Amino acid sequence: MKFNISHIDKLSKARAGEIIKTSQVTGKKIIVPTPIFMPVGTAGSVKGVHARELEKDIGTNLILGNTYHLFFRPGTQILKQAGGLHGFMGWNKLILTDSGGYQVHSLAHKRKISEEGVHFACHLDGSKHTFTPEKVIDMQRAIGADIIMAFDECTPPECSYGYAKDSMELTHRWLQRCIKRCNDTEKEKTQIFFPIVQGSIYKDLRRISAETIAAADMSGNAIGGVCHPSGHLYEITEFVCDILPKDKPRYLMGVGTPEDILECIALGVDMFDCVMPTRNARNGQLFTTKGRINIRNKKWESDFSMIDEDLGGYVSTHYTKAYLRHLMRSNELLGAQIASIHNLTFYLWLVKQAREHIVKGDFAVWKGNAIKVFMSKI
C-alpha cells in the first residue's frame, strides 16, 4: 500500500492524497483518493445497496466490514471457503474491517474484559465467546480485508482517568500481540494493519497512545473512541493528528455528520466511516446539497422536484421527493434503497468536493459555507 499526499491546505491541516493498493481479487492497482468516506457494510452488505451501485452510482472503491457481525454470520469458516469477503459478497474493490472492539462494547451482553481478551455473550443468541487479539487477527485473515484493524478497547464515553489509563495500556499490550500474530500469519503482504489510538478525553493519555501507535510504524493509523457525542471530538482529533506521522493516512473511526467530516478533514484526517448515511436514510433523513431533509414530513407530499438535481446520479435525479416520501411512509423497501444510495452518494460527493477545494487551495474558505448549507434543515 502506498500513500501519497499531493496537496496540503494553507489555512488548515487538510491534506489531499491517494491510497494506492493492489486488488487481491484482480491484481490491478486501485486508487482511493483521500480524504475518503467508507460506506459501512456491516454483515457483508451495505444495507439496501447492490455491489454495482456502490461502484457505479456511489463511486466508492473502499468499503468497511464489521468483523464482529461477520464472525457470527456467515462465520469465518464460510468466508474462508468463499475465498474471503471479497468473493463472498461479489466485491472486487477494497475492504477495510474493524476489529470488533467497538461492537463487543456496544452490542454484546455480559461483557468482561481480562488481560486475555473480551468475554461476552453474542447479541443474537446469547452464546458465549472470547475475542482475543490473536483471534481477531485470525478472523480478519479469514475475512481477507485489504486493511485490518488492531483489537482495542473502545472506552465508554466520559470514563474516569483511571479507567481510561488502564484501558489504554491494555490496548497497547494487545497491539503488540496483534502485531506478533500478524507477523506469524502473514503469507503474502496483501493485508495492511492499522493500530488505533485510544485514551478517552485525556490529552496526556492521548499523547502517550498516539506516540505508542506512531512508534509501531505501520502503514496507517487510526483514532478510536471519539465517535461518542462527547464534545471533545475536534480537540482530541487535532491533538492526536498533530502527533501521528504526517506521511501515513489517518483514519478517524465512526465519524460522522457532514460537519464533523469537514471539520476533521481540516484537522488532518484522511479516512472516515459511519453508519449515519445509511441508518438515517432508513429513517427518512436525507443529506442533500441544499441541506438536511426529513423526507417523511408533509411538506414534501406534493414536491415533485427530484431528490437532488445538483448531486446527480440515478436515484437522486430519477425519483422525486414526493415519491420517496410516499415510499418511506408506506414502508416500501425501495424507499430505504433510494435514500441509502442517495445519502452515500452525497457523502462520497462531500469528500470529493473537500478534496477538490484542498487541491484548489480554498478549502478552509469553502468549508465554512459548506457546513452552513449542508447542516441546515430544509
Add this chain to the structure above:
Amino acid sequence: MKFNISHIDKLSKARAGEIIKTSQVTGKKIIVPTPIFMPVGTAGSVKGVHARELEKDIGTNLILGNTYHLFFRPGTQILKQAGGLHGFMGWNKLILTDSGGYQVHSLAHKRKISEEGVHFACHLDGSKHTFTPEKVIDMQRAIGADIIMAFDECTPPECSYGYAKDSMELTHRWLQRCIKRCNDTEKEKTQIFFPIVQGSIYKDLRRISAETIAAADMSGNAIGGVCHPSGHLYEITEFVCDILPKDKPRYLMGVGTPEDILECIALGVDMFDCVMPTRNARNGQLFTTKGRINIRNKKWESDFSMIDEDLGGYVSTHYTKAYLRHLMRSNELLGAQIASIHNLTFYLWLVKQAREHIVKGDFAVWKGNAIKVFMSKI
C-alpha cells in the same frame, strides 16, 4: 392499442403475439410480446426493485399497480398532481391497474356490498369508504394507467351457486356503469378498458359471463376469481378462453405458479400477474431454471455457485447461493432485493421461453418437461 397474433400452437391453444401501445409518457410505440407476465407494483413500486432494474435487468415494459393501495397512499390527488402514476414512480413504460375489486374483498374490513358499490373500512386506519364503479374509473383515470380494469366482485372461493349468480349479475350491471363512466370521462383515447369474467366454478355462469364480457367488445378481456386454490383453475380457464374472442388478449388475473402459467398459456391465456415471484422471494423461495430453491436451507450454506448461471442477468450471475442465504438469514435488505429481481427475471424468462417454443412449434412438448424441471424442489 393493437393486438397481433403471429403464431398459434398446433397441439394446444397457446398463442404468440404482441400488444402494441403508444406510451403516454414518451409518445413512442411500446411492444409487449405475449404471452406476458406483469410484475406487481402494489403501492407504486415493485417491492425492492428500482425502475431501471425492471426495464434493464428483468426486461419488462408492462407492470401492474393496485388501485386500492394507491387510493390510500399516496392518494389520487397526489397522483393527479404528479401527472399520474408513470410520472410519480418514474416509469416510462406501460402500466395496468386493477380495479380494487380483489383488495376490497381480501384486505378491507367490514365489507358490505350493495347495488351502489362496496362499503368498507380501510385496512390501514379503519376509515370508511365506498368504492362504486364510477369512483373506480375516476381513480384509474387519475392514476392514468395504460390498461384499466372493470370494477367487479371477486367471488369468495367455493361460494354457493346462488351467491355466484347474484354476484356475477351485479358485476355485469357494474360493468355497464364502468363503461358509461369511461365514455363520459374519456378525453384522449390513451387508456384501454378490460372487462372481467366472473361466475365462480359454475360453468353455466361462466358461459353467461364470458358471453356478456365478449359482447361488451372491448380491446381485451380478463378472467377473474380463479386464483384461489379451488382446483378448477385449468377447467374454468379453458372453458372461458374458448368463449372469449380469439383476436383480443386474454388476461388471467392473479395467476400463478410457473406450472399454472405454462398450463394456462396452453389454454389460450396471453397475460398474467401475480405477487408470487416477489412475495416468495422475500421469504427465500427462488424459482430457477433448475427448479425451486428454499435459499434459507442449510444445504446452500457453502454453495458458492451463482444463483442461476443459466438464467443470466446481473443478480443471478453475480451473487452466490451461499451469499444470498446469508443475507436472507441476516434479514439484510439486499437479500430481498436480489431474490425479487431474480424471481421476476425468471418469470419474464419463462414466458419468453414459452413464446419462443410457440413460435418454433414445439410448445406443448417443451411444456411438459419444463414444468417437471421448474416445479421440482432442489
